[in-house]
Amino acid sequence: MRIENPKAREYYLQESSKEHRSVRQLERQVHTASFERLVSQKSTDLPAAEHDIQTNTIIKDPYVFEFTGILSDVDYYESDLEKALINNLEHFLLELGRGFTFYARQKHIQTETSDFYIDLVFYNFHLKCFLIIDLKTTKLTHQDVWQMDMYVRMFDDMIKPEWDNPTIWLILCAEKEETIVKYSVLNDNKNLFASKYQLYLPTEQELQTYIDHHLSS
Numbered sequence: 001m002r003i004e005n006p007k008a009r010e011y012y013l014q015e016s017s018k019e020h021r022s023v024r025q026l027e028r029q030v031h032t033a034s035f036e037r038l039v040s041q042k043s044t045d046l047p048a049a050e051h052d053i054q055t056n057t058i059i060k061d062p063y064v065f066e067f068t069g070i071l072s073d074v075d076y077y078e079s080d081l082e083k084a085l086i087n088n089l090e091h092f093l094l095e096l097g098r099g100f101t102f103y104a105r106q107k108h109i110q111t112e113t114s115d116f117y118i119d120l121v122f123y124n125f126h127l128k129c130f131l132i133i134d135l136k137t138t139k140l141t142h143q144d145v146w147q148m149d150m151y152v153r154m155f156d157d158m159i160k161p162e163w164d165n166p167t168i169w170l171i172l173c174a175e176k177e178e179t180i181v182k183y184s185v186l187n188d189n190k191n192l193f194a195s196k197y198q199l200y201l202p203t204e205q206e207l208q209t210y211i212d213h214h215l216s217s
Contacts, residue, residue: 099126
């Protein structure tokens with residue numbers, strides 16, 4: 001493999017072996033810098049074994065959704081993005097990474113007075129926990145964070161089995177507002193993440209620029 005970083009090379013080897021990646025899937029992961037996009041790179045190396053996998057070693061920033069076919073210069077709704085992700089579920093699971101399986105779309109949670117719907121729900125069998133995803137086609141707002149906080153509290157109270165680990169929550173947004181990330185529960189809760197997504201395959205330079213900025217912020 002033409003990868004100079006030995007830790008990245010080991011990551012892709014293990015990822016391909018454990019998840020049975022095809023050559024084409026491996027090439028895509030390398031091309032989109034899957035290793036470098038994991039937020040754990042801010043502070044630590046990726047774990048070498050499955051039993052060492054932690055929450056922050058499976059969340060990427062940014063996510064790349066070129067497989068949806070949605071053009072970045074065309075207006076679209078959150079429902080359009082959700083439908084495109086589900087219609088390309090195999091590609092979406094590849095982008096999510098190790099150990100994920102699909103659980104629900106528009107998961108209905110009903111209280112005594114209201115009905116709520118969570119965009120997407122996945123389960124990670126390595127971490128033994130759910131991942132719930134809220135899709136936002138605009139810039140991250142404090143209302144988005146507040147809404148996700150409420151969703152997770154309801155999900156853990158009404159749906160999550162007591163033997164499962166705490167639910168991971170991920171807000172996927174078109175743009176991140178770093179001030180909100182810094183001064184909200186996003187900065188305090190180790191299971192809450194906000195990541196940017198993009199609808200096109202970035203160049204190597206674009207990815208490196210974004211990652212460098214992310215790591216320095």
